[in-house]
Amino acid sequence: MNPEFSTSTTAQVLRSLPKRYAKERRFRLLGLCAIVLTMLFLMVLLGTIFLKGWTAFQQTHIRLDVYFDPVRLDVKNLANANYGALVRDSMQRMFPDVEGRSNRLQLNRLISSGAAFTLQDMVTSSPEIIGTTRSLWLPADDEVDMLIKGHTPRDVPETIRRLSDQQLVWIDTLVEDGRLEKQFNGAFFRNGDSREPELAGVRGAITGSFYTLMVTLMLSFPIGVAAAVYLEEFAPKNIFTDLIEVNINNLAAIPSIIFGLLGLAVFLNFFGLPRSSSIVGGLVLTLMTLPTIIIASRASLKAVPPSIREAALGIGASKMQMILHHVLPLALPGMLTGTIIGMAQALGETAPLLMIGMVAFIVDVPQSLQDPATVLPVQIYLWADSPERAFIERTSAAIMVLLAALLIMNATAVYLRNRFERRW
Amino acid sequence: MLKQTVSLAAASLLMLSAAQAQAASGGRDYISIVGSSTVYPFSTAVAEQFGKTTAFKTPKIESTGSGGGFKLFCAGSGVDTPDISNSSRRIKKSEVENCEKNGVKEIVEIKVGYDGIVLANSKKADQLKLNRKDLYLALAKEVPSPDEPTKFVVNPYKTWKEVNAELPDINIEVLGPPPTSGTRDAFIEMVMEPGCSEIDSIKALEKSNKDKYKAICQTIREDGAYIDAGENDNLIVQKLEANPKAVGIFGFSFLDQNVDKLQGSVIEGSAPVFDSIASGDYKVSRPLFIYVKKAHAGVIPGMNEFLAEFTSEAAWGEEGYLAEKGLIPAPKAEQEQNAQTAKDLKVLVLE
Numbered sequence: 001m002n003p004e005f006s007t008s009t010t011a012q013v014l015r016s017l018p019k020r021y022a023k024e025r026r027f028r029l030l031g032l033c034a035i036v037l038t039m040l041f042l043m044v045l046l047g048t049i050f051l052k053g054w055t056a057f058q059q060t061h062i063r064l065d066v067y068f069d070p071v072r073l074d075v076k077n078l079a080n081a082n083y084g085a086l087v088r089d090s091m092q093r094m095f096p097d098v099e100g101r102s103n104r105l106q107l108n109r110l111i112s113s114g115a116a117f118t119l120q121d122m123v124t125s126s127p128e129i130i131g132t133t134r135s136l137w138l139p140a141d142d143e144v145d146m147l148i149k150g151h152t153p154r155d156v157p158e159t160i161r162r163l164s165d166q167q168l169v170w171i172d173t174l175v176e177d178g179r180l181e182k183q184f185n186g187a188f189f190r191n192g193d194s195r196e197p198e199l200a201g202v203r204g205a206i207t208g209s210f211y212t213l214m215v216t217l218m219l220s221f222p223i224g225v226a227a228a229v230y231l232e233e234f235a236p237k238n239i240f241t242d243l244i245e246v247n248i249n250n251l252a253a254i255p256s257i258i259f260g261l262l263g264l265a266v267f268l269n270f271f272g273l274p275r276s277s278s279i280v281g282g283l284v285l286t287l288m289t290l291p292t293i294i295i296a297s298r299a300s301l302k303a304v305p306p307s308i309r310e311a312a313l314g315i316g317a318s319k320m321q322m323i324l325h326h327v328l329p330l331a332l333p334g335m336l337t338g339t340i341i342g343m344a345q346a347l348g349e350t351a352p353l354l355m356i357g358m359v360a361f362i363v364d365v366p367q368s369l370q371d372p373a374t375v376l377p378v379q380i381y382l383w384a385d386s387p388e389r390a391f392i393e394r395t396s397a398a399i400m401v402l403l404a405a406l407l408i409m410n411a412t413a414v415y416l417r418n419r420f421e422r423r424w
Numbered sequence: 425m426l427k428q429t430v431s432l433a434a435a436s437l438l439m440l441s442a443a444q445a446q447a448a449s450g451g452r453d454y455i456s457i458v459g460s461s462t463v464y465p466f467s468t469a470v471a472e473q474f475g476k477t478t479a480f481k482t483p484k485i486e487s488t489g490s491g492g493g494f495k496l497f498c499a500g501s502g503v504d505t506p507d508i509s510n511s512s513r514r515i516k517k518s519e520v521e522n523c524e525k526n527g528v529k530e531i532v533e534i535k536v537g538y539d540g541i542v543l544a545n546s547k548k549a550d551q552l553k554l555n556r557k558d559l560y561l562a563l564a565k566e567v568p569s570p571d572e573p574t575k576f577v578v579n580p581y582k583t584w585k586e587v588n589a590e591l592p593d594i595n596i597e598v599l600g601p602p603p604t605s606g607t608r609d610a611f612i613e614m615v616m617e618p619g620c621s622e623i624d625s626i627k628a629l630e631k632s633n634k635d636k637y638k639a640i641c642q643t644i645r646e647d648g649a650y651i652d653a654g655e656n657d658n659l660i661v662q663k664l665e666a667n668p669k670a671v672g673i674f675g676f677s678f679l680d681q682n683v684d685k686l687q688g689s690v691i692e693g694s695a696p697v698f699d700s701i702a703s704g705d706y707k708v709s710r711p712l713f714i715y716v717k718k719a720h721a722g723v724i725p726g727m728n729e730f731l732a733e734f735t736s737e738a739a740w741g742e743e744g745y746l747a748e749k750g751l752i753p754a755p756k757a758e759q760e761q762n763a764q765t766a767k768d769l770k771v772l773v774l775e
Contacts, residue, residue: 079479105743113745117476153684160547160683195469195749272504275456276484361468363475363482364454372454372484382487385656387465387677387750392658 049403053396059185059198060145061137062111062174064090066119068130075130078123083116087138094179095170106167110174112139114187114199137183142197142390144171148182151389188397192365193379197390200383202398204365208278208358208373209347209405211366215282216289216346221339223286224293228335231294232301233323252291259288260352268356276357276372284352289342296338300331333420340413344406350377376402452503455483455724459493459510460606461655462539462675463712466751467510467734473745474733480726485510490606497715498523507720507727511713512539512606520774530718533772534731535762537740538752540676540701540709541611543598543689546668550592552689556707558588559691560619562596563650565643573625579645599653599660600644600673608644610710611673615691617641618707661686676701676709677750701752702742709752718769728769735763 066086073081088108092098098107115138122129139145143162146152148171158165174180192204235241263284267273273280304327312322353359359378366373374382376398383395457467464487475482488496490511497509498519505528515533523531543559545552561567562581569577584591601608620626620641630637644650653660657674664672665685672686676696679688688696692707700706714734721727733739740746742753753759764770 156684162681162683195465195472274452275504276486357486359486361464361471361485361487363472384658385461387657387675387681389681 046403049396049399053393053398053400055149055151056188056393056397057185058149058182059187060140060148061181061183062140062144063135063137063179064111064115065093065133065135066090067093067133068119068123070131073123073130075127078120078127081120081123083119083123084113086119087111087115095173103166106164107170110141110144110167110170112141112196112198114139114194114196139187139198140180142388144180145198146390147171148180149393151393188394192363193361193374193382194363195361195386197386197388197394200391200394202376202379202401204362205374205376205379205398206401206405207365208281208362209375211278211369211373212281212285212375213343213347215279215369216285217339217343219282219286220289220293220342224290224339225297225335227290228294228297228301229323229328232298233319233327248291248294252295255351256288256349257351257355259284260355262287263352264355274370274372276360276362276374277370278358278366278373279369280356281353281358281373281375282369284356285346285349288349288352289339289346292342292345293335293339296341297331297335300334300338301327303334304330330422333416337413337417340409340416344409344413347375347405347409348377348402350375350381353378376405453725454481455508455726455730456506457483457485457508457510457714458488458496458506459486459508459714460490460512460712461487462490462512462606463510463536463714465677465749466536466712466746467508467714469745469749470730470734470739473739474726474730477733478726478729480729483508483726483730489604494519494522494715497717498526498528501527501717501719503720503723505717507717507724508730509715511715512610512710514711514713515715515772515774517774520772528717528719530769530771532716532718532765532769534714534716534735534766535711535754535758536714536734536751537712537746537754538701538709539712539750540696540706540752541607541614541673542676542679542696542708543671543673543691544664544679544686544696545671545689546664547685547687549594549668551687552584552591552671553693554591554689554691555588556615556619556692557622558584558591558619559615560623560641561587563598563644564616564620564640565645566640568623568625573623574628576640579647579649582649594669596649597667597670598650598673599663599670600650602652602654605655607673607675611708612642612644614708614710616644675750676752680750698747698752711754712751715772716766716769718771721769731766735759735766 064087067089069086069089072085072089088104091107091111092104095107098104118136118138122134140148143152147154147163147168152162154161154168163171171180187199188201190203191199191201194200231241231244263280267280267283268275273283308326308330309322312326313319317325350359353375357372358374359381360372360374361382362372362374364371380395380398380402383391383398455471457471464485467483468485471483471485474480486493486506490509490513493506493509493511494515497506499505515531520531523529543552543554561579562584564579566576567579567581569575570580581587581596583593583595585593587596600611621630626637626640629640653663653672657678660672660674661678661682664670671689679686679696680698694700694705694707696706696708701709716727716731736744738744740751740753740759744753747753754762
């Protein structure tokens, strides 16, 4: 080799080296910047949601000594008794010197209208408490709650406050007596939707989401896997299967509202399934997630090395035995991951559900697949649009619940992959 | 694994067919309500109260918008169609005809109350005192030229002061509902059109060229002074708080809930407070209706009781829970008349 040439090359390389290193550093820095930026966005997003929403997990309660007055509660007609009057009597006993209709009205506004329903439930489930006095923590009205949590200002003129000066005095008295405090907001997880923020909860939406996803899972997983197995293992390679493949890939990219329109036309108008029910929601979301699952399943079937198939066939296994005993078990972790990601997508979907009437105010927690139901993201949307200020924090809290559900699903996907995946 | 998968598939198929059988056999034991997002907060409150105080199931309420509601409502008569449609405007003749064509012949109209539309800005700025004519001139796409009233030009006004010398010298920046919204229709009908017809040169146009008159009065400017803020009124409230120069248009209940942050603009000398809207001094308010399918009253359980709850003093009265939600009660006489209509299920006859 020509020594002169080699030195000149080395020199050339040495000369360009700092430049190349600098280039690499810049490239790495660019990547780092991208990561930092995304993390920053994520932090701001999660931070604001958390800061706004964490207070919703607490709710201001007022301790009332409720006398279950036998005069007011006719044992034979408990359903129609005036439970609101029991609450009002207790409030009156606490502030005996409040007189006049409008003053009493103001006093009673401090406690949630849901308090009466709590009493009704207590009496209906155990009528023997009639005639006794119980000390109960009952939810305060959302205005009181917002004031205690500092979401509405206190030191402003009475005219621009939703609570009057007199009401503030009563609240202070209650706080001094230890009769008013923030407690864990169990109602948020126990109740369905409500127009009273202090009574509104996510249970109905969670149940609806659960039913809907169950239907989606039950249908889309077997159908998706079967389709993928057929396409990968059996289908001949011709123009027809190519067409199917292109279509599946296309379907995965279609805006989800189209599936809602399809669901409206087919499941509601043609098959006459009940509107707003989780079964129709599940069917529509099945259509939406199927392509995702088929694509993921095919990819994981492709990743199973051909040697496994050949070995199985070589020792005399039938094609079906080969698929069921060897290929499927190896491909399953990948399929499950794809399915869970598809499910997570379906959990966050609202657009297709709009078309089939699942964007609705539903108080009763759904008991079956045909009951009208709503889902978590829809609940978030409905609350975000409500005028009451207390719904702002509840919106954020519901977002946290949805994020937690998504996190659990994605963590499961990661766990399954790490636990069962085989690499070659 | 195969067995499991197969049994899963079989189970789901079974479920599906069971559900279908159930649906086919018909029968719905809850009331289904669709329609206006403006009436939604009120009818949901009634529905909840109704569900909790009676043995009936809580009605299901979809927020589809007034027009979308009538479309579903008029699709036919039968348990798979809604029983009640909420509306923030009166039903149109074309919609009644569509209903009739599909077999919905008897509709009951109940006026449940009024809703004020307010203009509001941040408490950090001064309260605006507006006339409808000011608003028309500030927000229309084409206005009479300031120099030559019979000629129409693209809206030249940039600040409120240019519109009316008594108004502050800040840029016109109005956040309002998008064209799909019923609130915007109502705003045009109750603010833009009356304001527009106060101008003589336009009034003359009404007789000579009706189409042009409509276009002049009903088209809102698109040069950035009027900003579509989406359907979410909470978002408008947040934006107003952040930008004291902006003015927002939304329903009264959102102002009512945010009195510590926002102030309603005075329109025609009257501020948007509960009493002035109820008395009619505040001009920008619209009636809210519910429409009921008479044929469903005996079929779906609880229909009559639900209407009774809606029209009870405890609900729509001056001290009722709907007033607390921001509904403006109708005058006593009107309430009595509508309560009677609800009781007798008097069928609507459009003249």
